[in-house]
Amino acid sequence: QGGxxxxxxxxxxxxxxxxxRDISLKLIDGSKSYNEKFIKE
Numbered sequence: 001q002g003g004x005x006x007x008x009x010x011x012x013x014x015x016x017x018x019x020x021r022d023i024s025l026k027l028i029d030g031s032k033s034y035n036e037k038f039i040k041e
Contacts, residue, residue, distance in 0.1 A: 004029055 008025045 006027045006029065008027065010023055010025070012021050012023045013019075014021070
């Protein structure tokens with residue numbers, strides 16, 4: 001967790017393709033607007 005967001009890491013199982021991949025999800029704290037640069041960070 002940082003000053004503006006929390007990043008979660010998980011394993012995503014695609015059952016149709018029988019494929020497991022690592023993913024990350026960024027939850028932006030209390031913001032309804034954001035810019036693309038922040039998302040790609």
